[in-house]
Amino acid sequence: xxxxxxxxxxxxxxxxxxxxxxxxxxxxxxxxxxxxxxxxxxxxxxxxxxxxxxxxxxxxxxxxxxxxxxxxxxx
Numbered sequence: 001x002x003x004x005x006x007x008x009x010x011x012x013x014x015x016x017x018x019x020x021x022x023x024x025x026x027x028x029x030x031x032x033x034x035x036x037x038x039x040x041x042x043x044x045x046x047x048x049x050x051x052x053x054x055x056x057x058x059x060x061x062x063x064x065x066x067x068x069x070x071x072x073x074x075x
Contacts, residue, residue, distance in 0.1 A: 003074065004071065004074050004075070007067055007070055007071045007074070008071060010067055011064060011067050011068065011071065014060050014063060014064045014067070015064065017060055018057055018060050018061065018064070021053050021056055021057050021060070022053075022057060024049075024053055025049075025050060025053035025054060025057065027049075028046045028047075028049040028050040028053065029050055031043065031046040032046055032047065032050060
């Protein structure tokens with residue numbers, strides 16, 4: 001029972017972290033879209049931030065899927 005609670009807690013934490021990362025990524029995404037619309041070259045910093053946040057989100061989503069699978073096995 002304790003393992004089940006621990007996994008559920010970790011799932012909640014990761015979901016919250018993903019939300020925060022998506023908000024941060026949306027800032028750089030907006031800058032990239034603005035550059036695209038203005039037909040300008042996007043800033044390298046914006047591109048790097050977008051890629052970094054996207055990579056981190058992907059890692060956390062993979063971990064989240066794994067934890068959900070573990071939780072389903074226990075239930």
